[in-house]
Amino acid sequence: MLNQTKNNRLGLIMLAIFISTFMTSVETTIITTALPTIISDLNGLAFQSWVFAAYLLTTALSTPVYGKIADRFGRKIVYTIGLVLFTSGSMLCGLADNIFTLIVFRAIQGLGAGAIMPITFTIIADLFTYEKRSNMLALNNTSWGISALLGPIIGGFIVDQLDWHWVFFINVPLGIAVLLIIALGYHEKKHSAEKVAMDYKGILTLSVLLIFTLLVFQGLGETKVDALSISAELVVIGVLGYWFVKTEKKAIDPIIPLRLFHNRIFTIQILTALLLSGIQIGFQTYFPMWLQSIYKASASIAGLAVTPSPVLWLVASFFVGTLVKKYPPKQIAIPIITIQLLFYIPLVLANVNFPQFLFYVIAGVTGIALGIVITMNTLISQQVVPETNLGTASSMLTLGRTLGQTIATGIFGLIFNLIINNKIKQNSNISLKQVNGYISHGINHHDPTLIKNLNDIVLSGMHAVFWFVIFLFLIVIILNISDKNQNPIK
Structure with a gap:
């Protein structure tokens, strides 16, 4: 009877974690569909990038702080603060009547997300043994996978049938439900606050x-x-x-104990997750763009090119528990990342006749590879640090992934623009405006020479981006080769 009660309580807490993960992850996909309507309604075209940037900035800034506070004062208080901030920020975003207040309220949402994302990993680590933890992390990944698939669809439905304000209001009842479950059902061990400033x-x-x-x-x-x-x-x-x-x-009592990075295994896990997250944002950004411009695919069809990734990510992550028991981390990471690298090599050689279905295959391979390796990174980074640093370790992995995606986005954009601008200088008959229109709409034109030149320019930019992706793969492989550990982490 006691075991049944305990299992019910754990199931309820996992449901709350599942919902909160869904809320924070769907927020980054659902708004993509709604953004054109929001910008039009609020006359905020000049500031549209800040709708994303404000959320990203405050999430990244607050993540390490919350991790440290969670280690000192407990998970429940930090998780509750994050839920209150995210839920109230969502409500305020829905009520925003101009672009500037929306940006401020998005920042409040980000402050909440900065607590929710890493603390979910920490609570899972607290509640479950190392043997069971990988399955719980994999189960939690399903909420991310569902949000990646359904976010754009839900966003489109809400904008068409209701109003863009409901893109944010939808989080409010979910946030309140999670708050009630955590308040009534989650009982953690007492944390005694250190008498240190x-x-x-x-x-x-x-x-x-x-x-x-x-x-x-x-x-x-x-x-x-x-x-x-x-x-x-x-x-x-x-x-x-x-x-x-x-x-x-x-x-x-440093906000980030640098001694954690003296542990080579921990450092390799954080850096691997950082670099692979950069690769992830590369294919998510440039696959749809490639299909839209070169293959004349519609925006919705081009967007489907990345959907195999979240589906296979969540399926693959269920195998991590079995793998980490049998093999040391590098023997899992190196073969998987090498296989992924081999699938990406054709992208730097692809021409206009490159088979379109291969983009879906590569996206699927990416989902399997990252689903295993990044879930393993989370699991191992938590296991190799002292229990007193569990929250900090979880926040470091979350921050690493955020930084990896942000830094890679900037570098990919820089490389792509440099190549495009250089190619335009070599071809005086083509303007940047024409290239931008071609990338955005994949427009047809009656002049075959112009189409050929535009294809060559866009493909040159794509090839350069994926050469950099291959460079990142090689760094990840070398990084994991440097791991001296020869035993499974237990």
Whole structure:
């Protein structure tokens, strides 16, 4: 009877975690469909990128802080704060009557998401043994997979049948339900707060570093390339990074305990997740663009090119528990990433006759590979740190994935724009406006020579992007080869 009650309680908590993961992950996909209507209604075209950037910035900034607070004061209080902020931020976004208030309220949503995403991993680690944890992480991945598939569909339905405000209002009843479940059903072990002052200097330094890094890399793909300003910005990032490390070494209770990174296995897991997340955002961004421009596919059909990934991600993640019991991390990561690399090599050689179905195959392989490796990264990074640093470890993995996607987005955009601009200079008959129109709409034209030239220009940009993706794969493989551990992590 007691076991049945305990299982029911665990099931209820997992349901709450599932719903909260769905809420925060669907928020990044559902708004994509609704954004054109929102921008039109609020006259906010000039500030549309900030609707995403505000959410991303505050999520990244708050993630390490919440991880540290969770280790000191407990998971429940941090999770509750995150749910309140996310739910109230969603309500306020739905009530926004101009683009500036929407951006501010999106920032509040991000502050909530910054707590919810890493703390879900931490609560799972607290509630389940290492043997069962991988299946629970895989189960939680299903909510992410469902949100990736249904987000755009739900967003389109809401905009067509209701009103864009309901894109945000839909989170409110879900958030309240999760709050009630956590308040009544989740009982954690008591955490005794250490009598040590918070590392406010570290928090401030890290915040400035992250803000500057995110803004610089997000702007790389959007602005006109200026080698001098980019070099200066990278120098500033380096100086801020050095200052942060120096600050953390002096701190009594640092916001990010640098000693965690003395553990080679932990460091490799975080960096692997960071780099693979960069690869993930690359195929998610450029596969639809490739299909739309070169194959004249509609936006909805082009978007389907990435759907095999979340489906196979969640299926593959259920095999992680069995694999980590039998093999050391590098013996799992290296073969899988090598296979993924082999599937990406044809992309740097592809011409206009490249079979369209192969994009779906590559997306599926990507889902299987990342589903196994990134779930393993989460599991192993939690297992190899002291229990007192569990929240910090989970937040480091979440932050690493966010930074990986943000930095890679900027670098991909920079590479793509550099190649496109260089090709346009070589062909005086084609303008940047024509290329932009071709990429956005895949427009047909009666002049076969113009179409051929536009195809060549776009393909050159795509090839360059995926050459960089291959470079990232090689770094990940070398990184995992450097892992000296020869035993499964138990």
